[in-house]
Amino acid sequence: MPSHVLALDQGTTSSRAILFRRDGVPAGTAQQEFEQIYPSAGHVEHDPQAIWDSQLSTAHKVLKSAKVETENVAAIGITNQRETTILWDRETGRPLANAIVWQSRVTAPICERMKLDGLEPTFREKTGLVLDAYFSGTKIRHLLDTIDGARIRAERGDVLFGTVDSYLIWRLTGGRVHRTDVSNASRTLLFNIHTLDWDDELLALMDVPRAMLPEVQASSNIYGETDESLFGRRIPIAGCAGDQQAATFGQACFAAGDAKNTYGTGCFMLLNTGSKPVASENGLLTTIGWQIGNEVTYCLEGSVFIAGAVVQWLRDGLGLIAQSSDVGPLAKQVADTDGVYFVPAFVGLGAPYWDPTARGMIIGLTRGTSQAHIARAAVESMAFQTRDVLEAMQRDAGINLATLKVDGGASANDGLMQFQADLLGVPVRRPVVQETTALGAAYLAGLAVGFWTDHHDVRRNWALDREFTAEAPPDDIAHRYTDWLRAVERSRHWARHE
Secondary structure (H helix, E strand, O other): OOOEEEEEEEOOOEEEEEEEOOOOOEEEEEEEEOOOEEEEOOEEEEOHHHHHHHHHHHHHHHHHHOOOOHHHEEEEEEEEOOOOEEEEEOOOOOEOOOEEOOOOOOOHHHHHHHHHOOOHHHHHHHHOOOOOOOOHHHHHHHHHHHOOOHHHHHHOOOEEEEOHHHHHHHHHOOOOOOEEEHHHHOOOOOEEOOOOEEOHHHHHHHOOOHHHOOEEEOOEEEEEEOOHHHHOOOOEEEEEEEHHHHHHHHOOOOOOOOEEEEEOOOEEEEEEEEOOOOOOOOOOEEEEEEEEOOEEEEEEEEEEOOOOHHHHHHHHOOOOOOOHHHHHHHHOOOOOOOOOEEEOOEOEEOOOOOEOOOOOEEEOOOOOOOHHHHHHHHHHHHHHHHHHHHHHHHHHHOOOOOOEEEEOHHHHOHHHHHHHHHHHOOOEEEEOOOOHHHHHHHHHHHHHHOOOOOHHHHHHHOOEEEEEOOOOOHHHHHHHHHHHHHHHHHHOOOOOOO
16 A cells, blocks of 8 residues: 655745655655746746756655655645746647746736726626736736737647646646646636636636636546656646645645634635635635535635745845744844834735735834844734734634634744734644645545545644744734734835836
């Protein structure tokens, strides 16, 4: 019997591969960063070949380091940065251009024109999304508009579109399979989350040919098998979900009202709303969490564009720290931020503001401000943005959150997690296995091939590492949150659309 499931976790700044045992504990991890490309202000790209090379490399590395033969791999699960958009040639597999990353604001003018045309309610009703440059649909349109002959070729089916999961499935299967899952499809502005199909009206409005789109399948399902040349044998690809949905599944948030927050490049809070979508009145997204068999789970989501990426900027942009893990000790050098607030709106603000013209800002600086104050303000910005989302989420869902499960790289920062509990006023629960994004993809794949039996196996594997409870005086927290909101307002409506 195979002893492991391999999860491929393709993220915004790095690709990872993690082998999981039956108890949900990692047996090995490999990670590789790749280049971030910034052609102009607010525009972010990736080289699709770099994505593929780094992901394949980590898969081989983790198998070698863990000394696991491919015969002991029951299945592969894929999770990915969701809205990042790739177009490639069906025959050669070569990308037509760099991938446009989910963070990129290059299509903000397209969104504004469509809003002025009164189209946002149609998209909102059918997709649960707002008309924003964050999502894939306008990125596809932009590429088809700007690459010579691309739209004609796409109409013939000679050019294919995929989010990163589809691109990886295509490459892993040697170009035999062009598929995605419902969670990734639900992030394109082209997929009707009620009918579970690409929507012809939305395709027409966005001017995107159906022939270029992948087939949409359930999240736990055998998509195909890897090409034998890659691993020496064919391995079933049996699970697929966007990173935040996968993390929600990996956190065992199976009941309506369960919620998790992931502190990654961005910050993403998802609340399980059950078998029916809940429309947001407060700037959140209605999205598909996952599909197993014929059962679809929906979620409310708040998407923060810049969370852990602010630490990367302190490292690479300012040279304030040598490595990301240095930010915690630096922030601990001061008891508080001394009135400094950092709004990391480098690519605009996501939920609940949806302001593509907002820009990053550090305010409250004095002659006494040190590097430590700025580092602490940067870390605390993740917690403040999370509260912004939670406030909106509780209004939409009509419930008060009892606890919040957390994961992602920055969740290892005890100071941040304590401040998050203080700011929210609810217990914050961190699991022993914090790689819940990859774990969710592994669970979805393992369930499809019988490696795990059902949800109960997943729930039994979840184990608490530490619970953080509120300790700070509520009046102090209320004052600080009020000042945060003042800072956010000063960052908004800054950039001008060209």
